[in-house]
Amino acid sequence: MNCKAIIAVLGAVLCTILLLLAPARVQAAAGTKVVCVSCHSTLPGKYGEPVALWQGSIHAESGIACNSCHGGDPADAANAMSPARGFLGVPKERDVPAFCGRCHVGVEKDYRASAHGRALGSGGPNCVTCHGNHAVVKASLQLINEKSCSRCHGFERARLIREAMEETEKRMAAMEGKIATFRGRGVDTERLEKGLFALRNSYRSLFHNVDVGMVRAESERIRGELERLDKILRKVDEAERVRKLAGVAVVASLLLAALLFSLLRKSYD
């Protein structure tokens, strides 16, 4: 075989290798995030259903993928579910709060302290009972509803809790909007934002509390704090009103001075 033939064969081999490698590399790159989804979405029944449910969830919206909860290697299809790669699989019913609590630390604490949490293992609900397992929706008061609660007990107490919290929720949303408006006017709202953040945390801890009296008392306290924040904003508003009044005086004085100078000029003409 002469030199030209060797170069031609080597060139052909190299091209073939490159052609074979190229799609493989593309697939690996594209599949980095979807290896769980790409397999499970083709599976029937309980193995495939979670994909569609997860896709419409707050977790999917926030970029929390399968491996964020279940562990494993999302980049390697062959070893995706290997315990050696940290795969945890499906938790047992008793282990669900700890499973979710790896991220939702404070919420787990609140839940365990509640009547719901204390009944865990003896028929009480765990996280997925109310929030769903894969179709996790954004936590809101809408989760406390007759259909959901009356699967286990009457809705009356839950209704009272929801009513107490609804008003607080509204006020908190209104305060958030107000603070944003003031920030857009150059007002230093850092302290107010931190205060509201702390209140929102306190408020969120009530979500897992089923003690009506405590929820009512705590909601009342939060509303009182919101009123205090509102008072600070009203003071800023009042200061701005005074500034505007001063502005009227300044602008009127300048216009008057302009008129006087103009008249004086005419008298010289």
Add this chain to the structure above:
Amino acid sequence: MNLFHRIARWLEVRIGVGELVERELTGYLLPRNINPWYSLGSILMTAFAIQVASGILLLIYYVPDADKAFASVTAIMNNVPFGWLIRLLHAVGSNMMVLALLLHMLSVLWMGSYKRPRELNWLTGFVLFNLVTAACLTGYLLPWSQLSFWATTVATNSVGAIPVIGQQLVEFLRGGKLVGAPTLGRFFAMHVAVIPLTIAALVGGHLFLLKRVGVSAPPFGKEDSRNRWQGESYRYESHPGGISFFPNYLLQDLTSICLYLACLMAVLFFDPYIFFPREAFNPANPYLTPAHIKPEWYFLPNYQTLKIFPSELLGLAVQGGAMTLLALLPFLDRGDERHPLKRPLFRVCFWGGILLWLGLMVWGHYS
């Protein structure tokens, strides 16, 4: 003899105050048909003085450090007594100053006052306009807000379209590959020292030329509005029988300045936020690009021009060409006639240019 007279007498015998007042104030005669547009120069001097004074006051509390700048501006607005007034005066004042400067240039154009022998007056004025916009651009970064950061990123990016030296120029302006602490240092030095001192020097030059060449009479209300100077020799354009600068025109200046200040204060007290989008009150975050970052209103036509053309270089070239044309206008427009109603081509260019500029501004705002 009371104290005032004694001081006046003391100065008179030493520096001849009486003669100075006679020559520069009461005996300084201006055209009889002078109009209020001529007072825009005095308005601009006042505006510049306000910018310098408020800027010095801001310097007391402002910290030119990327980690502290935003907090220091927030403190000025909220904690320093009357800090909000000083800061708003500086920020709103800069916008009003650009507006007054544009009106001044337009009035000079409309009355044909840029024509010979006032080419140097026009050129110094044109450079002053560019320096004021440069002061605005450099000052924009100083609060280190999201708006500051990203507007500066966009503005400095466009320089990169210049062939060969573009990227080096961008890095020179920024002091690095990206907008950061070195950019703040550079822009701060330019904003508080280099540009204001150059402006002050050029204002001096502009006034010197005004005094040497004399005030141009408006072409309105005259039978013959042609320019009589043919370049034969130096000539001071005097106005025998004209009105005195003091007290007559000084009172017009004061009237106009009060009206200007009334407008400035009205915006400042009632709606200063027309010049402050929400991003202006969020600290700079290099990792979070705001969705709709737009430059100040007077840069919107430039911004839109860059977007219209398929390449930034072409957009920059068109802008450069237009600015060069405007700068060299007195050398290109050499006709004798000054009255705008006797110059149809000029009128078309004048109004067409204004409409184009406004159209690009509106387009840029809504694009």
